[in-house]
Amino acid sequence: MSALPIGMYVPGNSILHRLDPRVKMGATLVLMMIPFAVHGLWGYVALSTFVVTAVLLSGVPLGALLRTLRTVFWIAFLMFFLYLFTTPGEPLLALGSIAITRQGLLAAVAQIYRLCLLVTVASLLTFTTSPIHLTHGLEAMLSPLERARLPVRELAMVLTIALRFVPTLQEEIDKIAKAQRARGADFRTGGPLRRARNLVPIFVPIFVSAFRRADELATAMDARGFRSALHRTRMRKLRLGSLDLLATLIVMGLVLTVIWLG
């Protein structure tokens, strides 16, 4: 294990950790959409206050959040300049044929802000919700689609298994990378093509072991009588509490405020 994997669950007992996953997922969806309804300064202030408060309440280490945000740095960088140079309007600074406009600058800043907000909100969900809760929540939210013959429970199962193996794979990649480095493999120099080729000694072994693991897991599930069509009961049923109601009301309040502020 090297660094904390991106978006990994951070165990804790904050208010955010205790919320029902369905409420958190609903709130996350809403919060990912409302930045697009915000146009004025006060709307942004209200939204930011809410998100910052949520981050502080969650008790998630800020370093981990910043590391997650760093992953979108290049996308943000690109977006910033795209909006900066391509938005028509009142010019602030002209460089030959291209000009930076006031509208462009505002749009660029707004886009970066939205992107950061999106990433923050999404990672708050994964930081404070264990994979098991996440899939239970997803299953519950998708269950209406079962009528449309969508195999919701199986999908949730597949997702649980996939999430469960993310840290395992990460550890394995780390180990193989080290083993190949000890044999003189170099992953840090050369052009992009060369670097991509240098990854072969890592990815071939990882694929081999992933397939082997999948096989073993399937055998183990089969041996314990796993059948996908059965209706499974849960040890812990999801139940909405007063905290969940409160959180829902607060998020609804936020949405109304933001729309009202414009």
Next chain:
Amino acid sequence: MLIQVENLTHIYNQGTPFERVALREVNLEIEAGERIGILGPTGSGKSTLVQHLAGLLKPTAGRVLLEGTPIHSKGATARKLRLQVGLAFQYPEDQIFEQTVFREVAFGPRNLGLDEAEVAARVNWALEMVGLDPVAVAQRMPFTLSGGEMRRVALASILAMRPRVLILDEPTAGQDPQGRRALLDKVGAWQRETNMTLIVVSHALEDLARLVERVIALREGRVVADGPTRQVLSDVKLLRAIGLDVPQPVALLQALRQAGKEVRVDRFLPAEAASEIARVWGLRGSVT
């Protein structure tokens, strides 16, 4: 002095809720040509320590010097130094990726920048050292070999780099007793032939007994014993304290001593223990 470990501390995931201290202020000195065993229960920091010796981890504090140069520093000199340390992880066969055994074993030597004639010579030498017939296996796909053969190919791929220091992390894990003995005998032979420094990590005491002359015991990231194999492996109190089984011959002699017999307990090989018992009972002859 070949390797010096100075106040080495390693903390995984520092500053996160998953923080875990793996090594605490470890100090060691290793001479060229030594045969060393590293002993300790699961989670005692053995694997972390050997990864540091190979320059694969960045110390949280302290440093590891190979011939006086910090092995983890950046730059070409440190990289060259690191390549003089060969490390076989647990289950080294997991790292196999090439289409033929030859190319797999040649990967390391090619990374050293050797010419093809030298690479081929090294591949043949390394395959012979691990007991595989180069003519028979060189062009085979590694994944068609048996598990034991794959492990030997993986070990050959490290030997082919001709490291001055060879580190084996649990080399016999998952092998049957006969395979274990054969492999350990080979490791001993490599060491004699190349006179390299050998470091073997294991929690199986019997593996270490024959192979190494010095044992370093770790517990919770600290060095709790460092001395001649005979001394450490017969220290019943120490072994029990760090949660390891005492070698069976030693346990037997210990029991005899508690029953009032004047036996020496530092005889950890079965034949040695038998001779000692024969001596105490005044039996003639010796067991070999």
